[in-house]
Structure formats: structure tokens, C-alpha cells
Amino acid sequence: MNKINSIRKDWSLIETLITEDRKILDIGCGDGGLMEQLENNRNAITHGIELNRDLAANAIARGFNVVHGNAELDLSQYSNNSFDYVILSQTLQAMMKPKDILSELLRIGSKAIVSFPNFGHWKIRLQLLISGKMPVTESLPYTWYDTPNIHFFTIKDFLNLCNEMNIVIEKSIGLTSKGKQFDISESVTGVNFFTHEAIFLLSYKNYKPIKIKSSKKVFAKNSVIAN
Amino acid sequence: MKTRFTTDTKLESEIAYFENINLKIESGDIIDSFKLAFKTYGKLNADKTNAILVCHALTGDQYVAGNNPITGREGWWSRMVGPNKPIDTNKFFVICSNVLGGCAGSTGPKELQNGSDVAYGGNFPSITIKDMVKAQSLLIESLNIEKLFSVIGGSMGAMQALQWAIDFPDKILNIIHIAGALKHSAQNIAFHEVGRQAIMSDPIWKNGKYFENNEVPERGLSVARMIAHITYLSENAMHRKFGRKLQSRDIISFGFDADFQVESYLRYQGKSFVERFDANSYLYLTRAMDYFDHDETFRKNIEFSHNPNNHLKYLIVSFTSDWLFPTIESKMIVNQLNSLSREVSFLEIDTDKGHDSFLLEEPQLDDVIKGFLTNNFAKIDE
Numbered sequence: 337m338n339k340i341n342s343i344r345k346d347w348s349l350i351e352t353l354i355t356e357d358r359k360i361l362d363i364g365c366g367d368g369g370l371m372e373q374l375e376n377n378r379n380a381i382t383h384g385i386e387l388n389r390d391l392a393a394n395a396i397a398r399g400f401n402v403v404h405g406n407a408e409l410d411l412s413q414y415s416n417n418s419f420d421y422v423i424l425s426q427t428l429q430a431m432m433k434p435k436d437i438l439s440e441l442l443r444i445g446s447k448a449i450v451s452f453p454n455f456g457h458w459k460i461r462l463q464l465l466i467s468g469k470m471p472v473t474e475s476l477p478y479t480w481y482d483t484p485n486i487h488f489f490t491i492k493d494f495l496n497l498c499n500e501m502n503i504v505i506e507k508s509i510g511l512t513s514k515g516k517q518f519d520i521s522e523s524v525t526g527v528n529f530f531t532h533e534a535i536f537l538l539s540y541k542n543y544k545p546i547k548i549k550s551s552k553k554v555f556a557k558n559s560v561i562a563n
Numbered sequence: 564m565k566t567r568f569t570t571d572t573k574l575e576s577e578i579a580y581f582e583n584i585n586l587k588i589e590s591g592d593i594i595d596s597f598k599l600a601f602k603t604y605g606k607l608n609a610d611k612t613n614a615i616l617v618c619h620a621l622t623g624d625q626y627v628a629g630n631n632p633i634t635g636r637e638g639w640w641s642r643m644v645g646p647n648k649p650i651d652t653n654k655f656f657v658i659c660s661n662v663l664g665g666c667a668g669s670t671g672p673k674e675l676q677n678g679s680d681v682a683y684g685g686n687f688p689s690i691t692i693k694d695m696v697k698a699q700s701l702l703i704e705s706l707n708i709e710k711l712f713s714v715i716g717g718s719m720g721a722m723q724a725l726q727w728a729i730d731f732p733d734k735i736l737n738i739i740h741i742a743g744a745l746k747h748s749a750q751n752i753a754f755h756e757v758g759r760q761a762i763m764s765d766p767i768w769k770n771g772k773y774f775e776n777n778e779v780p781e782r783g784l785s786v787a788r789m790i791a792h793i794t795y796l797s798e799n800a801m802h803r804k805f806g807r808k809l810q811s812r813d814i815i816s817f818g819f820d821a822d823f824q825v826e827s828y829l830r831y832q833g834k835s836f837v838e839r840f841d842a843n844s845y846l847y848l849t850r851a852m853d854y855f856d857h858d859e860t861f862r863k864n865i866e867f868s869h870n871p872n873n874h875l876k877y878l879i880v881s882f883t884s885d886w887l888f889p890t891i892e893s894k895m896i897v898n899q900l901n902s903l904s905r906e907v908s909f910l911e912i913d914t915d916k917g918h919d920s921f922l923l924e925e926p927q928l929d930d931v932i933k934g935f936l937t938n939n940f941a942k943i944d945e
Contacts (some may be wrong), residue, residue: 402909
């Protein structure tokens with residue numbers, strides 16, 4: 337799979353995880369491609385954050401709500417539970433503090449959707465084993481000294497972190513390097529070996545949103561309570 | 564309320580008169596009657612959904628596009644507003660009015676006091692951005708427009724756009740807020756104060772009564788303009804434009820002539836400003852900007868005045884080299900809107916042209932404004 341096909345595939349899988357009429361934050365939204373798809377196919381209300389100035393400008397000019405900014409600095413401004421879904425597609429490995437980002441995603445959103453390339457894939461393991469050099473593959477096409485991907489991790493690593501953070505994996509989809517799709521939780525053995533890319537739908541354990549209704553509006557959990 | 568429209572053929576502009584309206588302004592004073600000079604461009608559609616209000620900055624006027632009869636030059640934003648321009652007058656009905664307190668035909672210190680043959684001068688009440696917007700809202704009402712598609716402005720215009728969002732969220736669909744802030748900073752107030760002191764220390768100013776002898780405090784007003792003009796540029800832009808180049812000479816004069824091009828440029832800016840702007844108006848309008856402060860109140864105002872079903876959209880734009888209204892100020896607005904999950908877009912444009920960038924050639928600004936308006940208009944048109 338080339339990069340563009342892989343992103344399209346990623347998006348269509350993300351779409352399957354999202355129900356109708358939801359409010360969504362897309363982190364690293366580019367020029368709004370996924371936002372457009374979710375608005376058209378899922379009637380979603382979408383917001384986005386994009387670090388790249390030109391991509392952010394394009395997204396805004398296409399009519400999307402996009403903030404030009406850095407997710408690692410700017411996520412703190414969003415209120416608790418202000419989105420139904422927060423999406424982080426193929427970016428967690430490029431974050432300075434992936435763990436903090438993960439907890440931010442689930443603070444802002446009722447659910448989070450995270451996708452990433454699996455560093456435990458057999459091709460990567462084989463490359464490192466045989467050549468003794470940092471692997472360069474289709475999904476991780478950069479040399480070690482010139483890569484945006486600064487935190488490499490495998491599916492196993494990710495599952496361990498989720499466990500440690502009391503994050504529930506509601507759904508998980510794996511893709512082989514040929515684009516074949518399977519359910520990660522059902523195929524127990526060899527998952528970490530064959531999964532090329534993984535997409536997870538996450539939430540917190542025992543999550544119950546607290547909503548207070550007044551005559552005028554519904555206040556979300558951390559909002560000011562009045563009347 | 565009585566509204567009367569006349570056309571002043573000499574200036575080819577329209578003036579709206581609001582007589583016996585007793586406009587209560589923020590200071591507590593009451594302006595019994597006032598007028599607003601305004602211009603419109605393009606045509607209002609049958610459903611009246613395509614109206615855009617453009618708010619001018621400190622020294623702007625209603626002549627946003629086309630020819631400005633006061634200066635004989637093109638309108639101040641003619642590169643942005645017009646047929647097939649980013650704010651396309653083939654598609655949108657664009658309104659721009661001279662602010663209350665201004666000096667291009669609207670009621671302000673230069674105009675005659677109601678029922679007398681003496682100008683207001685220093686007797687004009689201290690007005691605020693909120694008062695300007697209140698007056699504009701009466702104009703929009705008298706044009707029989709229930710809802711504006713957009714309110715757009717840079718600098719003091721951005722302050723007005725933000726005030727529209729605070730005071731009349733149900734009467735607008737979106738705002739485009741360029742190079743503005745929630746509040747006028749201490750540094751900005753300081754620069755304004757120097758400008759005002761320059762005017763008031765000109766012996767011709769005479770407590771604002773210079774018009775009695777048909778005089779103008781030219782020295783003071785031009786110095787005020789020169790100071791302000793520096794704040795609208797950036798060090799890089801000045802260096803690029805002038806460097807240390809000498810003006811009409813090969814060697815320095817060892818005197819106080821305008822040896823350097825930058826001096827000559829500033830002197831010209833000051834001199835040409837005096838010809839088109841009223842000194843008292845400059846005092847009042849800079850004061851109105853100084854009083855602008857929504858730092859503490861914005862979030863509360865937006866949270867409680869907005870119906871959650873009201874999808875008011877915000878486009879906030881800043882420029883990297885703007886040190887008068889730096890990006891951090893725009894980001895404070897964005898932060899507060901995001902904390903309430905409002906529909907906000909934000910872009911910091913990379914340029915060395917300083918605060919004045921919004922008036923100058925910035926292709927990314929054009930693209931974003933054009934796209935934002937076109938695509939959001941298409942959404943309501945569906």
C-alpha cells in the first residue's frame with residue numbers, strides 16, 4: 337500500500353467506528369479530508385487542529401473549523417468531555433509525550449480513536465535483526481536522523497500502556513501490509529507480528545458522563561453550573 | 564425612532580440620520596440624534612442573506628472599495644473588496660460605515676452639535692467600541708437586514724467584529740477577526756497616549772477648539788501619526804524598505820533634515836494624514852480602543868449570551884510580525900472559544916509586514932477569507 341491509499345484506508349476504517357451526528361475533533365487534520373468525509377457520511381460536526389500552516393489555511397478556506405496550532409500545547413484549552421470522539425490518526429509516534437496526549441484525548445473526548453504503524457511487524461523485526469540498522473519501511477519511510485516519528489512502539493507496548501492507564505479498548509482493527517483487515521482482539525497469537533497498522537477505539541473504564549439539564553441548556557461535566 | 568436617508572451627491576455617499584433616538588452610550592451620556600455615513604457595494608439578494616459588514620480601523624472610513632473622494636485614491640481595502648475580489652461584491656452585499664466619533668461624515672467631534680452651529684470638539688462624549696457597534700446595528704436595522712452573513716475587520720475593525728459577536732450573536736452568522744485582541748494592551752495604550760500628548764501639546768489644539776479659528780494642530784497630529792505608523796510596521800519590513808538609505812543626498816548633512824529615507828517617509832505619512840483626519844476624532848477613537856477590554860468578561864459573555872444552537876463561526880487571523888496585536892492575543896480568543904467548543908478557525912500568517920499586513924498584499928489572507936466566505940455561504944444556501 338502506498339501512503340495515500342493507506343491514509344484513505346485508515347479513514348474509511350475510522351468512519352466505521354463513528355456513529356451518526358457526533359461531535360468530532362481531528363488532531364492533525366491536514367486540509368480537512370477526514371473531516372469532510374465524516375461530515376458527508378456521518379453528518380458529524382467537526383473541528384480540527386493542524387500544525388502545518390499551509391494545510392491549516394487550506395482547510396479553513398475549504399470551510400472547516402480548523403485551528404492552526406500544536407496539539408501538544410493546545411489540547412489543554414478544550415474542556416472535559418467536549419467532543420464525542422477525538423481522532424489521532426498516524427501521529428501518536430510523532431508526539432513528544434504520547435502518554436500525556438493519550439490521557440488528553442480521553443479527557444476531551446468521550447472516546448478516542450488512535451491509529452499507528454506497528455513497530456512490531458515482522459518486516460521491521462527482520463530488517464533490524466538482519467541488517468542491524470534502524471528499519472525503513474513503507475509505513476515508516478524515514479531514516480533515523482530525519483524522521484518525525486520519535487517514539488516507536490508495538491501493539492504490545494500500546495496494549496500495556498492502555499492497561500496501565502485504565503483505558504478500555506472498545507474495538508481494535510488490524511491491517512496486514514497487504515491491506516487485509518482483521519479484528520485484533522480475536523486473533524490472539526501472532527497479532528503483534530502481522531499487524532502493519534492498528535486502529536483502536538478507546539474509552540475510560542466505568543465512564544459515565546454527568547450531564548445536568550437546566551431549562552435552557554445542557555451543561556457538560558466540567559462546565560459552569562448556573563440557574 | 565425616525566430614520567431618514569439622503570444622498571450627498573458631492574461625495575457620492577449615503578448618510579443615515581437617526582433623529583431623536585436618544586442613544587444611551589456606555590459613558591452614561593445620551594446622544595439624542597446622530598448620523599452615520601456609509602457606503603454599500605454589490606446587491607442585497609432577495610432573501611437578504613448575503614450582507615457583510617466591513618468595519619474600518621482607526622483611521623479608515625466608509626470608502627472600503629472603489630474610489631475615495633476624500634483622498635482621490637482607491638478605497639482602503641479595495642484589494643480585498645470588489646467584483647471577483649476575496650470579498651466578492653458580485654456575490655455579497657457589502658456595507659461599510661464611518662464609525663461613530665469618526666470624521667468622514669458620521670457624527671463625531673468635527674460635526675456640528677445638535678441644534679447649534681458650533682462643532683462638538685471636546686464636548687463630544689467619550690465613545691467606546693460598544694457604542695460604535697450599537698450605532699452600526701441601528702444602521703443595519705434601518706437597511707431592513709435582520710441577519711448579517713459576516714462582520715469583518717482588522718485592528719479596531721476586529722474589535723468591532725468581536726463586539727458584534729458579544730452584543731448581537733443572533734444577528735450575525737460569522738465574524739472574521741484580523742489582527743485584534745480581547746483587550747488593548749498596556750503597550751498599545753502607551754503608544755496612543757504619546758500620540759494624544761503630541762496633539763494636545765500643540766498650541767493650536769486649544770483644548771479641542773482649534774476649529775473656531777479655522778486652524779488645525781498639524782504638528783501634533785502628524786507626530787501622532789508618525790509614532791503610530793512605526794507600530795504598524797515591523798523592524799524587518801522597515802529594514803527591507805529603507806535600510807539606512809539616504810533621501811535625495813549622497814552624504815549625511817550633520818543636521819536635522821530628513822537625511823534618511825525612513826525619516827522622509829514618516830514625515831510624508833504625517834503630513835498627508837493631517838489633510839484627511841481630524842485631530843479631535845483621533846483623540847476620541849484612540850481612547851475608544853484603549854477602553855476596549857473583554858479579557859475577564861468574554862468567556863462569560865459568550866457562554867451565556869449564546870444559544871447552543873447558534874452556530875456562530877469565528878475566523879481569527881494574526882500575523883507573525885505584528886507586535887501591536889501579537890499572535891498570543893489572538894490565541895487567547897481562540898483558547899476561550901475552544902474551551903466552550905465554539906466553531907472557531909485560527910491561522911497565523913507568516914509575514915514580515917507587521918500589523919498593517921491585513922491591508923497589504925498577503926495571498927494567504929486573500930485565500931482564507933475568500934474560501935471561508937464562499938464555503939460557509941454555500942452551506943447556508945443549501
